[in-house]
Amino acid sequence: MRYKSNLRAGAGMKKATGVPFFDLKQEYQSIKDEVNASVQQVMDGCRFVLGENVNSFEKEFASFCGTEYAVGVANGTDALRLALLVCGIGKGDEVITVPNTFIATTEAISQTGAKIVFVDINSSTYNIDVSRIEGAINEKTKAIVPVHLFGQPADMNPIMKIAREYNLKVIEDVCQAHGAEYKGKKAGSIGDAGCFSFYPSKNLGAFGDGGMVVSNGNKIAQKIKMLRDHGQIKKYEHLLEGYNSRLDEIQAAILRVKLKRLDEWNKLRQKNVSIYNDLLEDVDEVVMPSEAEYAKHVYHLYVIRTHRRDELQDWLKSKGVGTGLHYPIPVHLQKAYEYLGYKEGDFPVTEDCAKQILSLPMFPELTQKEIEKVVTEIKRFFAM
């Protein structure tokens, strides 16, 4: 896809110096009046916990995802942990996921008491290599947690087929893929539950922490509602011991304003991707992100690969271009998981990626000029 030269009005007026990795200030400026009014309304009403905004946002988000239910929680890590718990995962169980993720995915698994079991990733999607899942299943395996990394869904049909065959639960980690689709279905709506983070820098981000579990299972939704609020079924009546993990009213009010723009923002991300892809096409040293034929990718991150990653990152930094590494140390090699006994070489695809990946600036308001600067600097680096 070719890009147009006048993508956004005013693009040429931006200062041509540095390019930030992301920029939440521009997004806030574009919705400031509406956000401020919605926050003011919450403050005027003085209902701060589990009120009308959480209730409405849950309905709106369920409708966006095409699920029956959505339950707001305190953050994405809790969304995963509570979803695993209500699916009956606990001590003595094993849960399969990838080592190429943020540690929250595995924290949620181990904090249920279950054992984390890793499966390597596919080198073009960076998501779970579905051909390796069956090899990791044994009689203790109870669930799979596919992570829709960088905004692209994992290959859900084969995952669901394996899950049905071995009677496993599937908890989708959608913390980086708000609005992504797998064969026309929203990421998060396919497994037993889909878990979202609203950390500020996400495609749909709050002004603080927030999370959501979506599901088509009534029992799953009702139990998470109970668990997030101290196991209460009504005030001071506790059916079980729960947690304090509620989405708050101010965050929900802000997220309602932002949800209305999510599709438009995701489209702007995709437009930016087509500019990057066109400009990087002839740079042989760079592997561009690839989009699986089944996927609508929402590019939470635009991740390239190169063998000279560290040098390139330093070069871009010296030119004022912000970048990120997602993730430089695979989870199985983290000190925190030494006890699991994994070693270097166990997951070669993940380990290779960790050394080569570089996330370039990506956010809806990024301009063509800024992308051109990023790519010009990349080309200059490889021409030296």
Ligand SMILES: Cc1ncc(COP(=O)(O)O)c(C=O)c1O
């Ligand atoms: C893949 C993945 N899983 C889980 C989480 C946890 O979300 P939160 O930070 O809201 O707890 C994140 C957040 O960064 C994430 O990227």
